[in-house]
Amino acid sequence: KNEVEQSPQNLTAQEGEFITINCSYSVGISALHWLQQHPGGGIVSLFMLSSGKKKHGRLIATINIQEKHSSLHITASHPRDSAVYICAVPVSNFGNEKLTFGTGTRLTIIP
Amino acid sequence: EAQVTQNPRYLITVTGKKLTVTCSQNMNHEYMSWYRQDPGLGLRQIYYSMNVEVTDKGDVPEGYKVSRKEKRNFPLILESPSPNQTSLYFCASSFTGLGSYGYTFGSGTRLTVV
Numbered sequence: 001k002n003e004v005e006q007s008p009q010n011l012t013a014q015e016g017e018f019i020t021i022n023c024s025y026s027v028g029i030s031a032l033h034w035l036q037q038h039p040g041g042g043i044v045s046l047f048m049l050s051s052g053k054k055k056h057g058r059l060i061a062t063i064n065i066q067e068k069h070s071s072l073h074i075t076a077s078h079p080r081d082s083a084v085y086i087c088a089v090p091v092s093n094f095g096n097e098k099l100t101f102g103t104g105t106r107l108t109i110i111p
Numbered sequence: 112e113a114q115v116t117q118n119p120r121y122l123i124t125v126t127g128k129k130l131t132v133t134c135s136q137n138m139n140h141e142y143m144s145w146y147r148q149d150p151g152l153g154l155r156q157i158y159y160s161m162n163v164e165v166t167d168k169g170d171v172p173e174g175y176k177v178s179r180k181e182k183r184n185f186p187l188i189l190e191s192p193s194p195n196q197t198s199l200y201f202c203a204s205s206f207t208g209l210g211s212y213g214y215t216f217g218s219g220t221r222l223t224v225v
Contacts, residue, residue, distance in 0.1 A: 033214065043201060043216040086154070098144070098169060099203075099214065103153040 003027050004089055006102035014110055019074035021105045023087035030090055032070050033099065034061050037084040046072075046085075079109045113138045117202050117217035124192055124224055132187045132220050134202030140215075142205040143185040144169070145177065147198040148219075154201065160185055161207075192224040 007022045023032070031050040037043045047054050047061040049070070054061050058077075063070040074081055084104040091100045115136045124130055136143065144159040146169075156169030160179040174196055176188040185204075189196060200220045206212040 035216075041199060041219045041221070043203075043219070045213050045215065048213045088154075098156050098159060099154075101154040103151065 003091060003100050004087060004102040006085075006087055006105050008105060009103070010106045010108075012108045012110065013077055015078060017077050017109075019077050019081070019107065019109075021072045021085050021087075021107070023070045023072070023102055025068050025070075025087075025089045027089065027091050027100075029065075032063055033088040034070075034072050035086040035088060037086060037104070039083070043086075074107075077109045079111050082107055082109050113215065115202055115204050115215050115217040117200075117220050119220060120218060121221050122223070124222070126193055126224055127191050130189050130192060130222075132189075132200060132202075132222070134185045134187065134217055135183050136185075136204040136215065137183065138204060138206075138215065139182065140204035141182070141207050143179065144203050144205075145175070145185070145187045146201045146203065147171065147196075148201065149198050157187070157200075192222075194224045196222065197224050198222060 004025045031048050034047040035043050036046050049061055049063050058075045060073040084106050086101055086104045088099045088101045118133045141162045145157040146154045147157055148154045155171050157171055157175050158169050158177040160166045163179055163182050166177050166179050179185050202217040203214045205214045
């Protein structure tokens with residue numbers, strides 16, 4: 001079983017729709033990261049959160065530590081939101097917390 | 112501008128020809144790490160460095176070497192590349208190796224070994 005699982009793997013939606021991407025993890029963590037990878041390949045860090053909720057523009061990330069679950073929401077989705085969204089958690093590894101990644105959710109927003 | 116700079120962006124090489132992918136950060140971060148990304152497998156850690164002269168293996172270190180002689184630079188060395196090392200590579204840095212700090216990623220290096 002993967003330590004980090006994302007759903008769905010692929011998501012296609014119409015412009016304007018409310019988007020939810022889910023991430024579940026099986027280990028105790030200090031924080032969870034949401035990343036965005038554009039078609040060009042570059043990776044950008046969107047959020048790092050250890051509790052509650054964070055908001056940046058139309059993006060909202062929530063985390064429930066007890067349930068080991070996080071969600072990334074996009075309100076009023078736009079074609080420029082089309083990207084792969086990746087969640088990552090630091091897993092303790094002999095004193096080093098290395099990032100372990102989900103396999104990503106490919107989001108396509110149709111105009 | 113705070114950034115992680117990787118070079119080259121694209122590289123096609125032949126089996127067995129040694130190559131180096133450079134990574135440099137200007138944020139005085141202690142932690143640096145290399146990842147490879149393959150379809151269906153996601154991002155996997157190759158090597159990481161907690162600080163100067165401190166490096167350790169990640170999940171998939173075979174066929175790779177690294178060094179950390181200066182805080183800002185963390186090159187990835189493929190002594191004898193093979194086709195199974197064809198992949199998209201990312202360097203990343205963070206203030207420390209603890210996951211409670213944000214990460215900055217380089218733009219990626221797409222490597223093809225023929």
